[in-house]
Amino acid sequence: MTFAGQRVLVTGASSGIGAALAEGFAARGAVVGLCARREDRLAEVLERVRKHSPESRSWTIDLADLSGIEAFARRVEDELGGVDVLVNNAGIPKRRHVSELTPETVDAVMAINYLSPIRLTLALLPGLIERSGRVVNISSVAARLSPPSEAAYAASKAALTVWSECMQVDLHDTGVRVHVVNPGVIDTELFHLPDNETSLADLDALPPSEVTSAVIDAIGSGAFETYVPPWFADIVAGKFQDPRAFLEGSAAWTAERVAALGQ
Numbered sequence: 001m002t003f004a005g006q007r008v009l010v011t012g013a014s015s016g017i018g019a020a021l022a023e024g025f026a027a028r029g030a031v032v033g034l035c036a037r038r039e040d041r042l043a044e045v046l047e048r049v050r051k052h053s054p055e056s057r058s059w060t061i062d063l064a065d066l067s068g069i070e071a072f073a074r075r076v077e078d079e080l081g082g083v084d085v086l087v088n089n090a091g092i093p094k095r096r097h098v099s100e101l102t103p104e105t106v107d108a109v110m111a112i113n114y115l116s117p118i119r120l121t122l123a124l125l126p127g128l129i130e131r132s133g134r135v136v137n138i139s140s141v142a143a144r145l146s147p148p149s150e151a152a153y154a155a156s157k158a159a160l161t162v163w164s165e166c167m168q169v170d171l172h173d174t175g176v177r178v179h180v181v182n183p184g185v186i187d188t189e190l191f192h193l194p195d196n197e198t199s200l201a202d203l204d205a206l207p208p209s210e211v212t213s214a215v216i217d218a219i220g221s222g223a224f225e226t227y228v229p230p231w232f233a234d235i236v237a238g239k240f241q242d243p244r245a246f247l248e249g250s251a252a253w254t255a256e257r258v259a260a261l262g263q
């Protein structure tokens, strides 16, 4: 699939999935806008992106500062020449037992993982409607599977997912298409950030390029929701058939993992 002539904004493009997405879109012909907080890391990614797409550019911004998002959106539209594809990818984990969460932590996770992509989407929406654009929200399997010690994180992603569903319904008579991509366990810095409990995940981490492929495929096929890897869709379907059994199974699995990891 080619994105020649298209302008793609990728948030959280300084590492991991966002960096891979930025390179993936640039390699397919798009002019890419990258943003995140770490200037040095953004510069490294931009250098790789510009090998494919010299007009691409980057902005350093803290997207958790919600008051700056409207002005940022205007700047991106001016300097990038509009946005055809918005990829809301920036996000933080928060692996912490519910009994140890504070209201401030929950607010902070919600601000970056939910409120900031929503503000950015709303600010760019008139242009996206005009251009029959795409919105890709990088959510998580956590939004559907409610893993242990991830109440704040999973709820922020579930909010993003449900927002995406409602948005697609409201925009059915426009050319805008919304896509939700739910990564499982991807090999990124997200598992090594401070201030998080050790992950209990027992899956082999996939490379970020798997998410890039899923995003490109979703845009090509028009799929609304995609899992990486795809078999997570079956687990989610099973959960909705019997939520109580799923949650009991999840609690038993958690106890086993905690014992196995000696936590």
Ligand SMILES: NC(=O)c1ccc[n+]([C@@H]2O[C@H](COP(=O)([O-])OP(=O)(O)OC[C@H]3O[C@@H](n4cnc5c(N)ncnc54)[C@H](OP(=O)(O)O)[C@@H]3O)[C@@H](O)[C@H]2O)c1
Pocket (backbone or CB within 6 Å): 011, 012, 013, 014, 015, 016, 017, 018, 035, 036, 037, 038, 039, 041, 061, 062, 063, 064, 065, 089, 090, 091, 092, 093, 112, 138, 139, 140, 141, 182, 183, 184, 185, 186, 187, 188, 189, 190, 191
């Ligand atoms: N890795 C996984 O297994 C996995 C699974 C499911 C979902 N996801 C989701 O995938 C997305 C990307 O995560 P990743 O795994 O690639 O981890 P990552 O390497 O830590 O990337 C997170 C990105 O978000 C940016 N970011 C975080 N806070 C920000 C802020 N306040 N303002 C602007 N940018 C901010 C980071 O840049 P700066 O630090 O430079 O600001 C970085 O570019 C996240 O939304 C995550 O929830 C990941």
